[in-house]
Amino acid sequence: MAKPKIRLLLVDDHLVVRIGLRSLLEMQPDMTIVAEAASGTAALKEFERHQPDLTLMDLRMPGMGGAETIAAIRASFPAARVLVLTTFDTDEDIFRALQAGACGYLLKNTDSEPLLKTIRAVHAGTYRLPAEVAARLAQRLAAPELSPREREVLELIVKGRSNKEVGSALGVAENTVKNHVKVILDKLGVRDRTQAATTAIQRGIVRL
Amino acid sequence: MAKPKIRLLLVDDHLVVRIGLRSLLEMQPDMTIVAEAASGTAALKEFERHQPDLTLMDLRMPGMGGAETIAAIRASFPAARVLVLTTFDTDEDIFRALQAGACGYLLKNTDSEPLLKTIRAVHAGTYRLPAEVAARLAQRLAAPELSPREREVLELIVKGRSNKEVGSALGVAENTVKNHVKVILDKLGVRDRTQAATTAIQRGIVRL
DNA sequence: CGGTAAATAGCCCGATGGGGCTAACTCGGC
DNA sequence: GCCGAGTTAGCCCCATCGGGCTATTTACCG
Numbered sequence: 001m002a003k004p005k006i007r008l009l010l011v012d013d014h015l016v017v018r019i020g021l022r023s024l025l026e027m028q029p030d031m032t033i034v035a036e037a038a039s040g041t042a043a044l045k046e047f048e049r050h051q052p053d054l055t056l057m058d059l060r061m062p063g064m065g066g067a068e069t070i071a072a073i074r075a076s077f078p079a080a081r082v083l084v085l086t087t088f089d090t091d092e093d094i095f096r097a098l099q100a101g102a103c104g105y106l107l108k109n110t111d112s113e114p115l116l117k118t119i120r121a122v123h124a125g126t127y128r129l130p131a132e133v134a135a136r137l138a139q140r141l142a143a144p145e146l147s148p149r150e151r152e153v154l155e156l157i158v159k160g161r162s163n164k165e166v167g168s169a170l171g172v173a174e175n176t177v178k179n180h181v182k183v184i185l186d187k188l189g190v191r192d193r194t195q196a197a198t199t200a201i202q203r204g205i206v207r208l
Numbered sequence: 209m210a211k212p213k214i215r216l217l218l219v220d221d222h223l224v225v226r227i228g229l230r231s232l233l234e235m236q237p238d239m240t241i242v243a244e245a246a247s248g249t250a251a252l253k254e255f256e257r258h259q260p261d262l263t264l265m266d267l268r269m270p271g272m273g274g275a276e277t278i279a280a281i282r283a284s285f286p287a288a289r290v291l292v293l294t295t296f297d298t299d300e301d302i303f304r305a306l307q308a309g310a311c312g313y314l315l316k317n318t319d320s321e322p323l324l325k326t327i328r329a330v331h332a333g334t335y336r337l338p339a340e341v342a343a344r345l346a347q348r349l350a351a352p353e354l355s356p357r358e359r360e361v362l363e364l365i366v367k368g369r370s371n372k373e374v375g376s377a378l379g380v381a382e383n384t385v386k387n388h389v390k391v392i393l394d395k396l397g398v399r400d401r402t403q404a405a406t407t408a409i410q411r412g413i414v415r416l
Numbered sequence: 417c418g419g420t421a422a423a424t425a426g427c428c429c430g431a432t433g434g435g436g437c438t439a440a441c442t443c444g445g446c
Numbered sequence: 447g448c449c450g451a452g453t454t455a456g457c458c459c460c461a462t463c464g465g466g467c468t469a470t471t472t473a474c475c476g
Contacts, residue, residue, distance in 0.1 A: 013317050014225075014228075014316045015228070015317070015318070015320060015323075016225050017222075017225060017228055017316070018228070019232055020224035020226070020229075021224050021227075021228075024223075024227055087222075108224060109222050109223070110223070112223060115224075147451085147453085148452090149452070149453065150452090157402065160398065160399065160400065160403030160406060162432070163434095164432085173455055175455050176455060176456095178434075179454080181434075192370075192433075192462090193402050193433075194366075194368050194401050194402045194405050195367075197402050198366055198367070198409070199368075201409060208406065355421085355423085358422090370461095371462075371463075371464095372462085381424075383426055383427085384423070384425060384426095387424080389463085389464075390465075391422095393464075399464090400463075401464090
């Protein structure tokens, strides 16, 4: 008797991507797609119903994002294996996804061979993150994290608020904001608020 | 005898998207895909070879971007019809694509029915831009354009350079830079360089 | 040839930003 | 009960920024 196929769940809000993945993966003798979902909430339902061996998950989706979805799935099914398949590769995205329990990370513009290889490797439990990604991840872990308040201030900086405006928005003195800003600049390793804003966007710390 | 099919060229650097589109479109009785390309330069070659009725084009691609590719195609084949199919929808993207001669604009997360409908409409020449897009486009047209020099300064602002640094980078006096900055802030309708940076990124005026 | 726009450069000046420093208070952990 | 981190807030000081203004040169367009 043949080996059991890898049972896959596809989660992506892009119709054409779901079709493309389905066409590609259903052609493989050792893979079968048991369900598809176009949103995080739908993904949860489908996962519960089918308990697939492996989930291919887009990160940026309307409504519940990919990272939250992964976390939600793994809260109920700690053994769930999820492979992130996304267009973007900001450090923050990768980090949050792996933090949430993703087993791997692939960009959508990869060819079919590495894609299939990675799916099989993740399923077999032999997948290793690419060295370059691991390096960035290590750097991300080494970097000091922003406190909740600091992240709040940073978001307002990105929105172009002045220190005074941030202060009144948060109900604190301008001096307090200036202190937060100082710490933020220090932690991000930048010199001024403009650099803070752009690197925050670049690293995915704040959504634009 | 049957009506001739719509001969399509697919241009997208994402393999799964090409597969998905091909699967979806080849199922239609009135459509056929004559070629695919994963880059702008490849798209040019395939267009010349097959001269398709309609080209589906991704905008963000490594190497030659979608807008440039459209412009290059239409330089040789002014009658070429190109429908942009992309993930992003910044005003700049839309604007540049239509400026380059695109006939329409679709997001990749659209369902199959509107997608097919739009393809047929563009082919038939009856396609109209959605009112919301047209409105943004009008606004974009009303907005004063940045001069090349101003765009150059804006890019350096986004990189977090100070006026003085921008000056030495461009070989001009700081006062000159300050003048450019003033004009930029005015044209973008913002108050300071941080807002200029974030709105520039948001509108897609500069690439991050 | 005159007008317009871009790019250059200077001036003044008030507002904002950022560095360095101290110092409360609070809360959770050891 | 103390220690550390987070949040709060103040101080001084100077660099940078941004607004308002004028002016020259170049280049293009009608």
